[in-house]
Amino acid sequence: MEMNIALLPGDGIGPEVIEQTVKVVKAVGKKFGHNMTFKEAVVGAAAIDATGNPYPDETHEVCLQADAVLFGAIGDPKYDNDPKAKVRPEQGLLAMRKKLGLFSNVRPTFTFPSLIHKSPLKKERIEGTDLVFLRELTGGIYFGEPRGRNEQGTKAFDTNVYTKEEITRLARMGFEFAQKRRKLLTCVDKANVLATSRLWRETVQDLEPEYPDVKVEYEFVDAVAMRLIQWPKAYDVLITENLFGDILTDEASVISGSMGLMPSASLGTDVKLFEPIHGSYPQAAGKDIANPLATVLSAAMMFEYAFDLKEEAKAITDVVNLSLAEGVVTEDIAEESKPSKTSEVGDWLAEQIL
Amino acid sequence: MEMNIALLPGDGIGPEVIEQTVKVVKAVGKKFGHNMTFKEAVVGAAAIDATGNPYPDETHEVCLQADAVLFGAIGDPKYDNDPKAKVRPEQGLLAMRKKLGLFSNVRPTFTFPSLIHKSPLKKERIEGTDLVFLRELTGGIYFGEPRGRNEQGTKAFDTNVYTKEEITRLARMGFEFAQKRRKLLTCVDKANVLATSRLWRETVQDLEPEYPDVKVEYEFVDAVAMRLIQWPKAYDVLITENLFGDILTDEASVISGSMGLMPSASLGTDVKLFEPIHGSYPQAAGKDIANPLATVLSAAMMFEYAFDLKEEAKAITDVVNLSLAEGVVTEDIAEESKPSKTSEVGDWLAEQIL
Numbered sequence: 001m002e003m004n005i006a007l008l009p010g011d012g013i014g015p016e017v018i019e020q021t022v023k024v025v026k027a028v029g030k031k032f033g034h035n036m037t038f039k040e041a042v043v044g045a046a047a048i049d050a051t052g053n054p055y056p057d058e059t060h061e062v063c064l065q066a067d068a069v070l071f072g073a074i075g076d077p078k079y080d081n082d083p084k085a086k087v088r089p090e091q092g093l094l095a096m097r098k099k100l101g102l103f104s105n106v107r108p109t110f111t112f113p114s115l116i117h118k119s120p121l122k123k124e125r126i127e128g129t130d131l132v133f134l135r136e137l138t139g140g141i142y143f144g145e146p147r148g149r150n151e152q153g154t155k156a157f158d159t160n161v162y163t164k165e166e167i168t169r170l171a172r173m174g175f176e177f178a179q180k181r182r183k184l185l186t187c188v189d190k191a192n193v194l195a196t197s198r199l200w201r202e203t204v205q206d207l208e209p210e211y212p213d214v215k216v217e218y219e220f221v222d223a224v225a226m227r228l229i230q231w232p233k234a235y236d237v238l239i240t241e242n243l244f245g246d247i248l249t250d251e252a253s254v255i256s257g258s259m260g261l262m263p264s265a266s267l268g269t270d271v272k273l274f275e276p277i278h279g280s281y282p283q284a285a286g287k288d289i290a291n292p293l294a295t296v297l298s299a300a301m302m303f304e305y306a307f308d309l310k311e312e313a314k315a316i317t318d319v320v321n322l323s324l325a326e327g328v329v330t331e332d333i334a335e336e337s338k339p340s341k342t343s344e345v346g347d348w349l350a351e352q353i354l
Numbered sequence: 355m356e357m358n359i360a361l362l363p364g365d366g367i368g369p370e371v372i373e374q375t376v377k378v379v380k381a382v383g384k385k386f387g388h389n390m391t392f393k394e395a396v397v398g399a400a401a402i403d404a405t406g407n408p409y410p411d412e413t414h415e416v417c418l419q420a421d422a423v424l425f426g427a428i429g430d431p432k433y434d435n436d437p438k439a440k441v442r443p444e445q446g447l448l449a450m451r452k453k454l455g456l457f458s459n460v461r462p463t464f465t466f467p468s469l470i471h472k473s474p475l476k477k478e479r480i481e482g483t484d485l486v487f488l489r490e491l492t493g494g495i496y497f498g499e500p501r502g503r504n505e506q507g508t509k510a511f512d513t514n515v516y517t518k519e520e521i522t523r524l525a526r527m528g529f530e531f532a533q534k535r536r537k538l539l540t541c542v543d544k545a546n547v548l549a550t551s552r553l554w555r556e557t558v559q560d561l562e563p564e565y566p567d568v569k570v571e572y573e574f575v576d577a578v579a580m581r582l583i584q585w586p587k588a589y590d591v592l593i594t595e596n597l598f599g600d601i602l603t604d605e606a607s608v609i610s611g612s613m614g615l616m617p618s619a620s621l622g623t624d625v626k627l628f629e630p631i632h633g634s635y636p637q638a639a640g641k642d643i644a645n646p647l648a649t650v651l652s653a654a655m656m657f658e659y660a661f662d663l664k665e666e667a668k669a670i671t672d673v674v675n676l677s678l679a680e681g682v683v684t685e686d687i688a689e690e691s692k693p694s695k696t697s698e699v700g701d702w703l704a705e706q707i708l
C-alpha cells in the first residue's frame with residue numbers, strides 16, 4: 001500500500017517520541033511491504049517560534065495531503081507563565097482540530113497486566129478495564145459564539161452549542177464502535193441542567209432503533225466521574241461532548257496506571273490523526289528518557305483506523321507487550337530491569353518487528 | 355442560644371436521615387442549653403406531589419425565617435423515567451439555591467481511619483487526605499441566558515456566564531478557608547479555552563496580595579480530575595465554578611471510601627443550608643437501613659458555620675467517630691458488628707451525647 005504520513009512532532013518530548021515511532025512504522029512498512037513517504041511540519045510552540053503561528057497554513061496543507069497524521073505533543077512552559085502572551089501553543093491544537101474536521105477523539109483506557117500495580121486504584125477495581133471514550137472534538141463550548149467579555153471587562157461569557165448533526169455523526173460512530181465491541185454504549189450528559197445535553201440525549205434516543213444490538217445507557221457526567229473510579233469495567237463505549245470529554249478522558253487515563261502508554265486517535269471525515277494522550281512533558285525534553293510507547297501504540301491505531309490494516313497494528317502491539325515483558329522500557333516504568341533510553345526502546349522495537 | 359432550624363426532608367431516604375439528625379441536634383441542644391424550634395417544609399418530588407411546585411413559596415418563607423436549614427435529599431425515579439415531565443424535582447433544588455442566594459457549596463473530603471479500606475484507591479494514596487471544595491452554586495452555565503433551542507429544534511445552546519463580583523465573593527471565602535487550614539488555595543479552571551475561566555483566574559490573581567499568607571495555585575480542570583485520584587493529599591482548599599464543581603466534588607466524594615458519610619454546607623449571604631452529599635437513594639427509602647451519618651455530620655457543620663459553636667460541632671463528630679469505632683452503624687458499613695437500623699443509630703448517637 002502507498003502511505004503518505006504527516007509527522008507533527010510539536011513541542012517538548014514530541015520530537016523524540018515521534019522519532020522512535022517512525023522507526024517502528026518504517027519497520028512495519030518494510031516487513032509488510034508498504035511504500036511510505038513521510039513529511040514533517042511544525043505545530044505548537046515550535047511553530048510560533050518558527051512562523052509566529054501555532055498552526056501555520058503550510059502545516060495544514062501537509063496534513064490535508066496526508067493519509068494519516070502522527071502527532072507528538074503541544075505546550076511550552078514559557079507561554080504558560082506569560083498570561084499576556086497573544087498566541088498560545090494550545091490555539092494551534094484547537095485550530096488543527098477544527099480545520100481538519102477531527103470531530104471524534106477516540107481514547108481507549110485499558111490495562112497492561114505488568115503495570116496494574118502502578119494504578120492508584122486497587123487491583124480488583126481496575127483489572128480487566130477496557131473502555132473507550134469518543135469525545136466530540138470540534139464543537140461545544142470550545143468553539144461556541146458569542147464568547148468574551150462585556151465592555152467594562154467585569155463579566156465574561158462562553159457559549160455551549162451543539163447541532164443535531166454534530167451529535168448524530170459522533171453518536172453513530174459510538175454505536176459502530178459498540179457493535180464491534182461489547183455492545184454497550186453510554187451517553188454521558190447533564191440533561192438535568194443543560195439544553196445542549198437534552199438535545200444530545202434526544203438525538204441518541206432517536207438513533208437507538210437503528211442499532212438494536214446495542215444497549216444504550218444514559219448517565220450524568222457527575223455520576224460517571226464517580227463510577228469511573230468505583231467500577232470502570234462496567235463501561236464499554238462512552239460518547240460525550242467536548243468539555244465533559246476533556247475532563248473524563250483525563251480522569252480515565254490515570255486509572256490504568258499506564259498513562260504513559262495510552263494512545264489516541266482523532267477521526268474526521270477525511271483526515272485521521274494519531275497522538276499519545278500524554279503532554280509535552282518539557283522537563284524531560286532532550287534527555288532521551290521519555291517513554292515512546294504511547295506514541296508507538298498510536299501508530300498501531302493508525303494502521304487499524306487509517307489503513308484498515310489489523311495485522312500491522314497487531315505487530316506493533318505485540319512488540320510493545322514484548323518490551324514490557326522483557327523490561328526494555330524507559331525509567332518511568334522500569335522496575336527490575338535497568339532502564340533503557342528513549343532511543344534504545346525505539347531501536348529495540350523496530351528490530352523485533354523485522 | 356435561640357435557634358430556628360428549618361427541616362427540609364425532601365425525597366427518598368431524606369425523611370429518615372433527617373429524623374435521626376433531629377434526635378442528635380436536640381440532644382446537643384439539651385446538653386449545651388440551647389433553645390431550639392424546628393419547622394418542617396416540603397421540597398422536591400414530595401413538594402410536586404403536594405403542591406405541583408418542587409420549591410413552593412411556603413418552603414422558601416420557612417427557609418428565609420430560619421437561622422439554618424437542614425436538608426435531606428431530592429429525587430424520585432418516577433420523574434427520571436419520564437422525559438416529558440414538565441416539572442422535575444431537581445428544578446426545586448436549583449430554585450432553592452438561587453432564591454436563597456446559596457453561592458458557595460462547601461464540600462469536604464476526608465477519611466475515617468476505620469473506613470479507608472473501602473476506598474477504591476490504594477491506602478497510601480488516600481490516607482491523610484483532607485481537602486475542601488468551594489463550588490460556586492448560583493451562577494455559571496446552570497443559570498446563564500440565553501439557553502434553549504433554535505426554532506426548528508435542531509440546535510441547542512447554553513450560556514456560561516460569570517461576573518467579577520460572583521467570582522470575588524466565592525474566592526474570598528476560599529482564601530479565608532485556606533487561612534484557617536493549611537494555607538493552600540487551588541483555583542480550578544479551563545483558562546486555556548474559556549473566557550469565563552480567564553476572568554476567574556484574573557480575579558483570583560488580583561486578590562492574592564490581600565492574603566499574603568495563602569499560597570495560590572492555578573490548575574486546569576482536566577489536570578485536577580487526574581490529580582484528585584493520583585495524589586489527593588496535595589490539595590487543601592479548591593475553588594471552582596458551578597459545573598466543574600459538580601463533576602469534581604462528586605469525583606472527590608468517592609475517593610475517601612466513605613461517600614455515605616460526607617456532609618456539605620451551602621452558604622449564602624443570609625441563609626445557610628446543610629445536607630449530606632449522597633442522594634435520595636429511593637431503593638432504600640422506608641426500609642430503616644439508610645446511613646444517617648452524613649446528615650448527622652452536616653448538622654455538625656451547621657453548629658460550626660451557622661452558629662459558630664465549635665464545641666457543639668465537636669460533640670457530634672466525636673459520637674460519630676465513636677459509633678464507627680464501636681460498630682454501631684448501618685449495613686452499608688457494618689463489618690464485624692451486626693448492622694444497626696437507621697433509627698437505632700440515631701437513638702444511640704443521641705444517647706451518647708446526653
Ligand SMILES: CC(C)[C@H](C(=O)O)[C@@H](O)C(=O)O
Pocket residue numbers: 090093094246546547576
Ligand atoms: C490543551 C487543551 C486545549 C486541550 C483540550 O482541552 O482539549 C487538552 O487538554 C486536550 O485534552 O487535548
Ligand SMILES: CC(C)[C@H](C(=O)O)[C@@H](O)C(=O)O
Pocket residue numbers: 192193222444447448600
Ligand atoms: C441534581 C443536580 C441538578 C445537582 C447539580 O448538578 O447541581 C446535583 O448533581 C448536585 O451536585 O447537587
